[in-house]
Amino acid sequence: MNDPNTFTERSLPVIDTSSFHITREEGLMLYEDMVLGRLFEDKCAEMYYRGKMFGFVHLYNGQEAVSTGVIRAMRPGEDYVCSTYRDHVHALSAGVPARQVMAELFGKETGCSKGRGGSMHMFSGTHRLLGGYAFVAEGIPVATGAAFQSKYRRETMGDESADQVTACFFGDGASNNGQFFECLNMAALWKLPILYVVENNKWAIGMAHDRATSQPEIYKKASVFGMVGVEVDGMDVLAVRKVAQEAVARARAGEGPTLIEALTYRFRGHSLADPDELRSAPEKDFWLSRDPIKKLAGQLIERNLASEEDLKGIDDKIQELVNESVKFAETSPEPDPSELYRYVFAE
Numbered sequence: 001m002n003d004p005n006t007f008t009e010r011s012l013p014v015i016d017t018s019s020f021h022i023t024r025e026e027g028l029m030l031y032e033d034m035v036l037g038r039l040f041e042d043k044c045a046e047m048y049y050r051g052k053m054f055g056f057v058h059l060y061n062g063q064e065a066v067s068t069g070v071i072r073a074m075r076p077g078e079d080y081v082c083s084t085y086r087d088h089v090h091a092l093s094a095g096v097p098a099r100q101v102m103a104e105l106f107g108k109e110t111g112c113s114k115g116r117g118g119s120m121h122m123f124s125g126t127h128r129l130l131g132g133y134a135f136v137a138e139g140i141p142v143a144t145g146a147a148f149q150s151k152y153r154r155e156t157m158g159d160e161s162a163d164q165v166t167a168c169f170f171g172d173g174a175s176n177n178g179q180f181f182e183c184l185n186m187a188a189l190w191k192l193p194i195l196y197v198v199e200n201n202k203w204a205i206g207m208a209h210d211r212a213t214s215q216p217e218i219y220k221k222a223s224v225f226g227m228v229g230v231e232v233d234g235m236d237v238l239a240v241r242k243v244a245q246e247a248v249a250r251a252r253a254g255e256g257p258t259l260i261e262a263l264t265y266r267f268r269g270h271s272l273a274d275p276d277e278l279r280s281a282p283e284k285d286f287w288l289s290r291d292p293i294k295k296l297a298g299q300l301i302e303r304n305l306a307s308e309e310d311l312k313g314i315d316d317k318i319q320e321l322v323n324e325s326v327k328f329a330e331t332s333p334e335p336d337p338s339e340l341y342r343y344v345f346a347e
């Protein structure tokens with residue numbers, strides 16, 4: 001059993017990010033994207049407990065550096081992103097407007113999935129968001145297929161513009177599912193342009209990762225397929241960005257896939273219906289003290305790329321945007337019941 005007073009931590013990969021160059025513009029862009037993810041999710045919790053949204057809602061608090069670090073190292077809107085049921089923030093990083101994500105959570109016609117999907121099924125063709133998926137590991141073959149079509153169009157059909165890279169996000173629990181191994185095999189064999197991004201937050205609902213898998217260091221599983229596997233501190237957006245940039249360059253150059261294991265933590269329960277009683281207080285405190293947004297704020301100030309006031313200005317602007325997204329969702333129409341079967345098939 002998990003002793004409530006103790007916890008063990010795998011040593012976190014140490015990357016000295018002080019030498020990674022970023023401009024003020026890039027730094028503020030990363031900060032803004034992470035703050036959007038955090039404040040959006042906090043607002044979701046509030047709206048959920050007020051009875052504005054239904055079903056299971058899984059929040060992403062604590063993991064923002066992974067979504068921002070990876071997706072913002074790609075070409076959002078051009079490259080493909082595939083998510084899980086914990087998908088709101090991946091959608092936001094991919095450029096889906098906050099109001100469309102919030103409206104989807106409210107089940108409204110103006111939502112990015114026309115109100116038919118809800119929390120676990122964010123989708124946007126425009127933003128190349130391939131979807132959120134309720135089944136664990138369900139997105140991995142979908143993302144692998146997207147990467148295959150880019151490669152096929154480029155190399156077999158001679159379409160030079162088909163240089164898109166796919167990022168496929170999933171959890172530590174998903175990495176024990178057979179689809180993970182089957183897809184890694186094919187992706188390595190065919191040198192597909194894809195990043196498999198495991199967000200190792202140590203838990204699959206109430207199952208501790210170390211109790212569920214024979215080799216907890218997931219990135220090492222890449223080696224048996226001859227694939228590059230890297231571990232990264234998922235609470236440091238600059239480290240994640242660096243690793244992602246290298247993986248994207250490799251994929252775009254036709255050198256194949258990368259398995260990235262980001263060590264991270266969710267600051268809330270598994271879903272908003274989870275009382276979160278299984279994880280020990282010292283473990284939660286350890287990870288809360290490594291808040292990725294505070295970390296980036298410190299890095300920006302230390303490098304003289306931003307002032308406290310600049311960051312406060314962004315926080316206020318984003319809070320306003322999130323509040324506006326709720327107003328938009330609340331005043332949007334419900335889907336028309338006569339259109340129940342619409343969008344089941346592509347039109």
Ligand SMILES: Cc1ncc(C[n+]2csc(CCOP(=O)(O)OP(=O)(O)O)c2C)c(N)n1
Binds near residue numbers: 170171
């Ligand atoms: C195929 C399948 N089996 C079981 C479940 C129930 N389930 C939902 S989330 C989850 C845990 C997955 O954990 P992980 O992959 O680590 O992702 P995290 O929730 O930590 O982001 C499980 C077992 C499911 N949704 N799909």
Ligand SMILES: [Mg+2]
Binds near residue numbers: 171172199202203205
């Ligand atoms: Mg997990």
